[in-house]
Amino acid sequence: CYMRFKDRGTLERSDKDKKPPPTGVKKCAYSGCEASGENIKFLVIDAGCNAGGKDWSALADSMLCQTCYDRYRKHGTLDKADAKPLDGSARKCMFDQCDKPEDSRRFVQIDGESAAGGQDWSSLAGVLLCMACYDRFRKHGSLEKAPRKKAPPGPPKKCSYHLCPQPDDCKKYIKIYGDSTAGGQDWSMLDGNTLCLTCYMRFKDRGTLERSDKDKKPPPTGVKKCAYSGCEASGENIKFLVIDAGCNAGGKDWSALADSMLCQTCYDRYRKHGTLDKADAKPLDGSARKCMFDQCDKPEDSRRFVQIDGESAAGGQDWSSLAGVLLCMACYDRFRKHGSLEKAPRKKAPPGPPKKCSYHLCPQPDDCKKYIKIYGDSTAGGQDWSMLDGNTLCLTCYMRFKD
Known part of the structure; x- marks a missing residue:
């Protein structure tokens, strides 16, 4: 019975479960029934039947044909006259705040004694509800719609980077928190700012908001000439770059060259x-x-060395x-990440349990791949380990006690 109610929401047995009607002459208990023929299906009504939420006590142990059974289950009456479907004017939800009171596949006349969904329906006795309102009350115990929660306000829809080419034309913006470690970068200098997705990914990948050479705006059309007077670059295939105001490529101060045009060679030299x-x-x-x-450890063995600019950040x-100091890349990276050239001492692993089983009858006390130290307050396996507190067991003995 539990499984029947759990699976179907009713204690009544289905047609397959019902006891077969007695052999012999089969006749529907409803006097007005006109069913006849060999293929008519009959059902015996169980005492305590509550199919469709109706009161079947008056029909207990009676035999009904399938048609009359279905009529009573749906309408609570065997009389065809009383079981007519609702006409158009009556097919309207009586909840005054219903969005679509006449647009429902099915309407439900509420029986005040119903307990559907574990709710108290007595206040709605006789009320006609559409399926949407019926289901809402059945699930939540109220016909009122729960107010939708407003989404918390997102970050401002504008990129904070002053050189962003499209600060207010991006599908996604990200608010920056200074304690972020995304991409292994230091975000503290951007705490509280909002970045468009493009600028966010650039900083996450490179640690800078400045665009690379590939991203830079093309130089103006017309005659192209490097701003460095000593530049000897010539030819059609020379690449030129316009220096952005606020550029900090290579950690250098580019302010004197803002909006100037440099060839690629001079740009790289300055960077x-x-x-x-x-x-x-000249190279070192x-x-x-x-x-x-x-x-x-290896002062001369580095692919690259960095001369420190004291104003670098x-x-x-x-x-x-460290102004003027020459560092190998390993030492440079260590200071950039940790703010110190000293190597952090490696933490020693805590000593493990003794490599010998404490059980005096263990056949191989010092020949096991794993040993476990026992604590008296352990509850592993539901056992009392207090008597073994402080001991060390091999894995075999541990599993034997645990099981």
């Missing part, structure tokens, strides 16, 4: 060395390619104490 003068930008010779941090660190 690496902070000068356009070739004489000042062999003797100078050495990290100046005295505790560096890379990684959100204060580099002023």
Whole structure:
């Protein structure tokens, strides 16, 4: 009975479960029934039947044909005259705030004694409801619609980066929190700002809001000439770049070159060395390619060395104490991430349990891949481990006690 109610929502047995009517002459208990023929299906009404939420007590142990049974289950009467379907004027939901009072596949006349959904329907006795309102009351115990929760306000729909080419024309904006670690970058300098998705991804991937050479705006059409007077670049295939105001490529100060046009060669020279003068930008010779941090493990073995500009803010660190110092990439990255050239001491792993089983009858006390230290307050396996508190067991003995 429990499973029947759980699966179907009724204690009444289905037609398949019902006891077969007695053999012999079969006749519907309703005097006005006109059913006849060999293929008529009959059902015996159980005492306590509540199919359709109707009161069947007057028909207990009676035999009904399928047609009369269905009529009573739907309308609560065997009389055909009383069981006529609702006409057009009556097919209207009586809840005054119903959105579509006449537009429902089915309407339900409420029986005040119903307990559908575990709700109290007595206040709605005799009321006609559409299926939407009926289901709402059955689920929530109220005909009123729950107010929809307003979504919390999102970030402002404008990018905070002053050089963003389309600050208010993006499908998605992200509010920045200074403690974010997305992409392994330091976001503290952008705390509270809002970025468009393009600028957000650029900072996440590169650690800078400045656009790369590929992103830069093309130089104006017409005659193209590098702003550096000593530039010797010539030819049709020379690439030129217009310097944005606020550019900080390579951690250099580009303010003096804002809105100037540089060829790719001069741009790269300034980005690496902070000068356009070739004489000042010679690559380091062999003797100078050495990290100046005295505790560096491999001071001369680096693919690249970085001359520190004391005004740099890379990684959100204060580099002023290292102004002019030459660092290998390993030491440079360590300071950029942690603000220190010192290596953090490696934490020693806590000592594990002794590698020997405490059970004196263990056949292989010191020959096991895993040992477990026992704590008396353990509840593993529902066992009392207090007697073994502080002991160490091999995995075999542990599992034996646990099981």
